[in-house]
Amino acid sequence: MNTMVKVENLSKEYRLGVIGNGSLWKDIQSWNAKLQGKPDPWTRINEESRIGRRDRFWALKDVSFEVQQGERLGIIGRNGAGKSTLLKILSQITTPTKGTVKIRGRVGSLLEVGTGFHPDLTGRENVYLNGAILGMKKGEIDRNFDEIVAFSEIEPEFIDTPVKRYSSGMYVRLAFAVAAFLSSEILIADEVLAVGDIKFQEKCIGKMRDVSENDGRTILFVSHNIGAVRQLCQTGILLEHGQIREYGDVGMVLQAYETSLRG
Amino acid sequence: MAATDNEEWDVVISAKRKRLGFDFKELRQYKDLVKLMIRREFVSVYKQTIFGPLWFVLQPLMSTFLYMFVFGNIAQMGTDGIPQPLFYFSGTMLWTFFATTLQKCSDTFVNNSGLFGKVYFPRFTMPITYMVNAFFTLCIQFAVMMIFYVYYFLNGFHFTPTWWIVATPLYIFQLALLGMGFGIMISALTTKYRDLRNLVSFGLSLLMYATPVVYPISSVPIKWKLLFQLNPVTPIIEMFRFSFFGSGNYDIKMWIYSLVVSVVVFLIGLMTFNHNEQTFIDVV
Numbered sequence: 235m236n237t238m239v240k241v242e243n244l245s246k247e248y249r250l251g252v253i254g255n256g257s258l259w260k261d262i263q264s265w266n267a268k269l270q271g272k273p274d275p276w277t278r279i280n281e282e283s284r285i286g287r288r289d290r291f292w293a294l295k296d297v298s299f300e301v302q303q304g305e306r307l308g309i310i311g312r313n314g315a316g317k318s319t320l321l322k323i324l325s326q327i328t329t330p331t332k333g334t335v336k337i338r339g340r341v342g343s344l345l346e347v348g349t350g351f352h353p354d355l356t357g358r359e360n361v362y363l364n365g366a367i368l369g370m371k372k373g374e375i376d377r378n379f380d381e382i383v384a385f386s387e388i389e390p391e392f393i394d395t396p397v398k399r400y401s402s403g404m405y406v407r408l409a410f411a412v413a414a415f416l417s418s419e420i421l422i423a424d425e426v427l428a429v430g431d432i433k434f435q436e437k438c439i440g441k442m443r444d445v446s447e448n449d450g451r452t453i454l455f456v457s458h459n460i461g462a463v464r465q466l467c468q469t470g471i472l473l474e475h476g477q478i479r480e481y482g483d484v485g486m487v488l489q490a491y492e493t494s495l496r497g
Numbered sequence: 498m499a500a501t502d503n504e505e506w507d508v509v510i511s512a513k514r515k516r517l518g519f520d521f522k523e524l525r526q527y528k529d530l531v532k533l534m535i536r537r538e539f540v541s542v543y544k545q546t547i548f549g550p551l552w553f554v555l556q557p558l559m560s561t562f563l564y565m566f567v568f569g570n571i572a573q574m575g576t577d578g579i580p581q582p583l584f585y586f587s588g589t590m591l592w593t594f595f596a597t598t599l600q601k602c603s604d605t606f607v608n609n610s611g612l613f614g615k616v617y618f619p620r621f622t623m624p625i626t627y628m629v630n631a632f633f634t635l636c637i638q639f640a641v642m643m644i645f646y647v648y649y650f651l652n653g654f655h656f657t658p659t660w661w662i663v664a665t666p667l668y669i670f671q672l673a674l675l676g677m678g679f680g681i682m683i684s685a686l687t688t689k690y691r692d693l694r695n696l697v698s699f700g701l702s703l704l705m706y707a708t709p710v711v712y713p714i715s716s717v718p719i720k721w722k723l724l725f726q727l728n729p730v731t732p733i734i735e736m737f738r739f740s741f742f743g744s745g746n747y748d749i750k751m752w753i754y755s756l757v758v759s760v761v762v763f764l765i766g767l768m769t770f771n772h773n774e775q776t777f778i779d780v781v
């Protein structure tokens with residue numbers, strides 16, 4: 235089998251709190267005070283005692299795993315466990331602090347539905363724009379355009395209307411439909427199904443299974459919807475405070491998650 | 498099952514930052530995105546205005562009338578023998594192109610933090626988008642300038658355009674390099690210091706008066722002249738007017754100096770931008 239994603243000892247550190255004063259003028263005053271040995275006029279109350287202690291924070295700590303071709307991996311964990319951070323690193327939106335990620339093939343990442351949609355552009359224009367943002371070529375979108383519209387179940391007469399006149403459900407469907415036709419070998423999705431009705435959610439999960447089983451596409455899926463993860467994924471990772479708590483068969487991982495939620 | 502390390506990987510992500518190089522090949526793969534972004538930007542700008550695209554013409558016309566009144570009539574500043582409307586309009590149009598590009602580019606991270614936080618595409622797409630949009634505006638305004646030009650010509654005004662007119666695309670290109678270069682250089686700072694944005698717009702309006710937009714360089718006292726010419730925008734505007742109207746300051750040395758500055762500023766901007774796009778997303 236072919237390893238598509240290999241994550242080795244990945245760690246990500248964030249800086250917490252307000253960085254600088256957010257204002258050039260205030261920073262200049264702070265520097266000036268420092269030069270003259272006076273106390274910083276912009277020190278926030280009680281801040282001095284806090285500085286240096288908890289102003290850095292590991293959102294991911296020493297995470298390692300591998301994903302094979304055609305594998306559907308579910309990533310679960312409580313709020314703030316580091317799921318989105320992990321996907322952001324895999325999508326090259328942010329850089330890791332330590333460790334490496336090696337990837338074979340193209341990554342299509344869906345961290346939000348409808349990224350870059352502009353309310354004043356029509357449905358058609360937004361499909362092209364969003365597709366291009368996700369890394370599709372114009373020819374690819376041309377070829378799939380009718381299927382995208384059909385998948386979104388939007389009436390064809392609406393497609394040339396600005397999307398600000400769409401219902402929020404229609405908006406999400408169209409946005410998701412674009413992503414469903416991404417041709418990248420690896421698909422990354424972060425809680426994108428939370429919107430849209432149950433029927434549409436099931437359709438999307440069906441579509442993801444389908445592309446994974448038939449085209450051998452690899453999927454990394456983050457969701458708080460345990461049912462959806464169970465339906466879609468074969469393997470799972472349970473993240474806790476940025477560390478892998480459980481890794482393996484999805485049933486076992488979900489079990490561990492449910493126990494930890496109760497415990 | 499485990500893949501060995503010497504296998505071929507398409508992407509390797511690690512803490513090590515990209516060197517100061519710039520990935521033009523990657524940018525080329527996203528040229529469809531650039532086109533669509535340009536359209537998106539264009540739509541979002543003119544949807545917010547009452548006059549729509551007409552605004553692109555009204556704005557410089559209004560400035561031109563204002564300058565004719567204030568600098569032409571009240572302050573009695575010369576125009577090197579160029580008809581006042583043409584003199585002010587050409588200056589304003591070129592200056593606006595430079596200033597708009599600079600200002601928009603300097604806000605790249607601030608205005609796109611949502612987009613940049615959700616999806617990866619070459620960040621440099623946005624500065625290009627801003628520059629091209631400003632360029633479209635410039636083209637419309639240029640057409641208006643040519644209407645004035647023909648009008649004066651038909652009314653018997655004798656322009657003596659020079660062969661330098663063929664270098665016009667180069668002047669525009671230079672302004673684009675300067676605007677983008679300075680803009681992307683400070684784009685990382687504007688994410689950290691929001692008040693820098695006010696400083697930029699204030700600085701630009703100040704700098705406009707240190708550039709021969711509303712007066713010719715020939716009316717600047719000799720002892721100040723060199724200082725004014727060190728401003729890299731100055732020789733470009735002067736050369737543009739010299740090319741089209743045949744009067745004004747023709748100083749090839751200063752123009753070459755400004756050409757070199759444009760390229761250097763752009764390259765430095767590109768390097769800092771490339772560095773910052775990888776570091777700044779966590780703090781926007």
Ligand SMILES: Nc1ncnc2c1ncn2[C@@H]1O[C@H](COP(=O)(O)OP(=O)(O)OP(=O)(O)O)[C@@H](O)[C@H]1O
Nearest residue numbers: 248249293312313314315316317318319320779780
């Ligand atoms: N840019 C940032 N700067 C500082 N801290 C951050 C930043 N982004 C995320 N964090 C912190 O990193 C931790 C992990 O965040 P992340 O978004 O990965 O959580 P998550 O598992 O996706 O949670 P959720 O289920 O709520 O989406 C959180 O504590 C968050 O506050």
Ligand SMILES: [Mg+2]
Nearest residue numbers: 317318319424
């Ligand atoms: Mg999240």
